[in-house]
Amino acid sequence: MLRKLFYCFIILFLFLLSCSRPEKNIPVKNTVEIPEPAKIYGIAVDSLHVIKDKVKKNEFLADILLRYGVDYAAIDYIARHTKDTFDVRKIRRGNPYTVIQTNDSIPKTLYFIYEITPSSFVMYHLSDSLYAKLGHKKVITKTEKLSGTIRSSLWNSLVDQGADPNLANNLSEIYAWTIDFFGLQKGDSYKAIYEKYFVNGRYISLGRVKAASFNHNGKNIYAFYFVQNDKGDYFDEKGNSLERTFLKAPLRFTRISSRFSNSRWHPVLKIRRPHHGVDYAAPMGTPVHTVGDGTVIAKGYQKRGGGNYLKIKHNGTYTTSYMHLNGFAKGMKAGKKVKQGDLIGYVGKTGLATGPHLDFRFYRNGRAINPLKVESPPAKPVDPAYQAAFDSVVAHYIPLLDSIK
Numbered sequence: 001m002l003r004k005l006f007y008c009f010i011i012l013f014l015f016l017l018s019c020s021r022p023e024k025n026i027p028v029k030n031t032v033e034i035p036e037p038a039k040i041y042g043i044a045v046d047s048l049h050v051i052k053d054k055v056k057k058n059e060f061l062a063d064i065l066l067r068y069g070v071d072y073a074a075i076d077y078i079a080r081h082t083k084d085t086f087d088v089r090k091i092r093r094g095n096p097y098t099v100i101q102t103n104d105s106i107p108k109t110l111y112f113i114y115e116i117t118p119s120s121f122v123m124y125h126l127s128d129s130l131y132a133k134l135g136h137k138k139v140i141t142k143t144e145k146l147s148g149t150i151r152s153s154l155w156n157s158l159v160d161q162g163a164d165p166n167l168a169n170n171l172s173e174i175y176a177w178t179i180d181f182f183g184l185q186k187g188d189s190y191k192a193i194y195e196k197y198f199v200n201g202r203y204i205s206l207g208r209v210k211a212a213s214f215n216h217n218g219k220n221i222y223a224f225y226f227v228q229n230d231k232g233d234y235f236d237e238k239g240n241s242l243e244r245t246f247l248k249a250p251l252r253f254t255r256i257s258s259r260f261s262n263s264r265w266h267p268v269l270k271i272r273r274p275h276h277g278v279d280y281a282a283p284m285g286t287p288v289h290t291v292g293d294g295t296v297i298a299k300g301y302q303k304r305g306g307g308n309y310l311k312i313k314h315n316g317t318y319t320t321s322y323m324h325l326n327g328f329a330k331g332m333k334a335g336k337k338v339k340q341g342d343l344i345g346y347v348g349k350t351g352l353a354t355g356p357h358l359d360f361r362f363y364r365n366g367r368a369i370n371p372l373k374v375e376s377p378p379a380k381p382v383d384p385a386y387q388a389a390f391d392s393v394v395a396h397y398i399p400l401l402d403s404i405k
Helices: 002-020 061-067 072-081 154-160 166-174 384-403
Strands: 048-054 096-102 109-117 120-125 131-136 139-149 189-199 202-216 219-228 231-235 255-258 261-265 272-275 278-281 287-289 294-302 307-313 318-328 343-347 357-364 367-369
Touching: 061 072, 061 109, 072 131, 139 154, 139 202, 154 166, 166 189, 166 202, 189 384, 202 384, 219 384, 294 318, 307 343
Parallel strands: none
Antiparallel strands: 048 096, 096 109, 109 120, 120 131, 139 189, 189 202, 202 219, 219 231, 255 278, 261 272, 278 357, 287 343, 294 307, 307 318, 318 343, 318 357, 357 367
16 A cells, blocks of 8 residues: 555656756747739739730730730630720720730730729730720829919919929819909919829829818908718808809910900901900910800801800890800800800901900890909809708818918
């Protein structure tokens, strides 16, 4: 019995001793991380050959694919059977494309990817089956803030700051009903909060202007983008629409070359006579747009007067006239219904004119009035049901605009 107890004690002692010994360092094998395969347009290309290029002048899809070994029968098939996805006739010079081939001594072209825009592309599968599908790159939206002061023009002010000058077009469209952008004064200033779009870290285009303020003639004019009833518009801080019944001007012009007058020296006839319109000097062919909804009531030509001209009746009170046009937009004729901003013609110098310009006239109850002094009533304001939501938008953006230096 004592012997059994002795052996149990020895076994217990050895067990406890083994537990108390420090563990020896066990060598750990170095782990090897397997890198993710490189992908282009979602295709793993580690073992493939990738070629990037741009469409050359007078180059078509067939010219490109034949150069990379795709037979004409396959090219003809995708051109005819993938029109619903993308019409190959719309391939444009300068747009990038990618060719992905096998990495063999005699490479076989597997994919052709054409970039329609910086953010969208069409991929042609050219291996086992022939088909095409559209794809989109991830677009990152960033919000930017900007302010500036007018020295010569809004465009030049933006260029001087290194900003995208297309923002000038966006702002001029927002304020088209309330500010004459070619009547800006030196010292006028602006602030804007707007979106910029990026793809793969590269800037591709402007997004929406979210809020802006424009100090013109000493008056600060706000603009806030707001969506109601699934439609977005711009409103001032009180919820009044920035849109008006009539645009401030029917075109983007270079300068006002002649104003409304009851006695103007005519440059061709060399006599003084009334000029009941505003002449907008602009390059030949500049698009002309109707300033409001209406119906074309006259289209014609005055050899010793306004040359090619259009008259548009907007309602029972107002009519506008557009003269010296180089030509008319497609479909313009008496009885044609037009909407505000529709293209109606192009700047010219037909009739009695010394250079290309638009003679624009405004009539109230048949009597000519100065187009630059027309007070246009606003469109509908924010719906009362959405007023609280709109007020929160204003409360959010005004401090942000005020903080821009």
